[in-house]
Amino acid sequence: DQQVKQNSPSLSVQEGRISILNCDYTNSMFDYFLWYKKYPAEGPTFLISISSIKDKNEDGRFTVFLNKSAKHLSLHIVPSQPGDSAVYFCAASANTGTASKLTFGTGTRLQVTL
Amino acid sequence: ETGVTQSPTHLIKTRGQQVTLRCSSQSGHNTVSWYQQALGQGPQFIFQYYREEENGRGNFPPRFSGLQFPNYSSELNVNALELDDSALYLCASSFGGTGNSPLHFGNGTRLTVT
Numbered sequence: 001d002q003q004v005k006q007n008s009p010s011l012s013v014q015e016g017r018i019s020i021l022n023c024d025y026t027n028s029m030f031d032y033f034l035w036y037k038k039y040p041a042e043g044p045t046f047l048i049s050i051s052s053i054k055d056k057n058e059d060g061r062f063t064v065f066l067n068k069s070a071k072h073l074s075l076h077i078v079p080s081q082p083g084d085s086a087v088y089f090c091a092a093s094a095n096t097g098t099a100s101k102l103t104f105g106t107g108t109r110l111q112v113t114l
Numbered sequence: 115e116t117g118v119t120q121s122p123t124h125l126i127k128t129r130g131q132q133v134t135l136r137c138s139s140q141s142g143h144n145t146v147s148w149y150q151q152a153l154g155q156g157p158q159f160i161f162q163y164y165r166e167e168e169n170g171r172g173n174f175p176p177r178f179s180g181l182q183f184p185n186y187s188s189e190l191n192v193n194a195l196e197l198d199d200s201a202l203y204l205c206a207s208s209f210g211g212t213g214n215s216p217l218h219f220g221n222g223t224r225l226t227v228t
Contacts, residue, residue: 004156034216042220043118043204044157089156100145100208100215101170104156 003027004092006105015069019077021108023090026071030092034102035064035075038087047088048075080112116141120205121199126226135190136224137205141199146188147217148180149204157204163188164210192225200227 005024015020023033031052036044050057050064050073057064063076077084087109091102119138127133139146145164149157159172163182180217186207192199202224206217 002140036219041171041221043206043221046216049216091156100146100210100217101159101162101172102157103159106154106156108147 001026002106003030004090004103006088006090006108008108009106010109010111012111013080013110015082015112015114016091019075019080019084019110019112021088021090021110023073023074023075023105024071025073025092027092027094027103028071029094030103031047031095032093033064033066033073034091035062036089036091036104037084038089038107044089075112080110082112082114085110085112090097116139118205118207118218119155120203120220120223123221124224124226125218129195129197129227130197132193133195133225135192135203135205135225137148137188137207137220137226139188139205139207140218142210143176143207143218144186145208145210146182146186147206147208148188148190149175149206149219151202151204152221154199160190195227197227200225 012071020045035047038044048062066073087107089107132145132217147162148160151157161171166182179191183187202220206219208215
C-alpha cells in the first residue's frame, strides 16, 4: 500500500524554466511533508518542508505547495539550473508522539537541460 | 559541524551470513533512524533509536536489530541474510525522539547479498 505516490518517474526541463514535481498521499494522519534531493552515491539531502497548517512555504528558488483537501503537494523550482538534476523524493510523517518516521514516495528523476 | 557518516560504503555478503553496519550521527543530534532503499524505490523506515532505546519500528522482521550508544552513534545488525536484503542502507539523525523534524542522512552502505 503506497501511502505516498510520485506518479512521474522522470521529468525533463530546460534551464531557466520552472520545474514542477508532484506528490499525492492517502494517509490523512500525515501532518508534515518534506522534499529531499538525491544525487547518485549520496544520501538524500533535505530541501524544504511544510506543516499541514500552511499551504505554502518558500525558500529561495524552491516553493512547496500543499493542498490538504486534495491530499496533494508540489515542489516548484524557479528558475531550474543544471545542478538541480537529481532524484527528488517526497516524504510525509504523522506526529504520533513516538518515532518521527518518514514515509517516502518512489522519487522523480529531474533532468535540467541546457 | 560534522554530518552523518556511515561505514562501510560497500559490502558483499553471502546468504545466511550476518552483517553489522555503523553510523555516526550529526553533532548535536540524539536520534538515529535507519532506512532501507531498494533499487527504484524510496527509502523505507526500519527503526529509530532515541536515548539508546528503540522507539519506533517499521515493517521489518526481528532479524533486523540495532543499537544506539551513549555517544549517539548506532549499529544496524541483520542476521540470516536473504537475497532481498540487497539494498542501500541509510542512516539519518535528528534532534528529539518525537515530533516532526527533518532527518539528515548519511551517504549509505550498499549491501549486496549473493
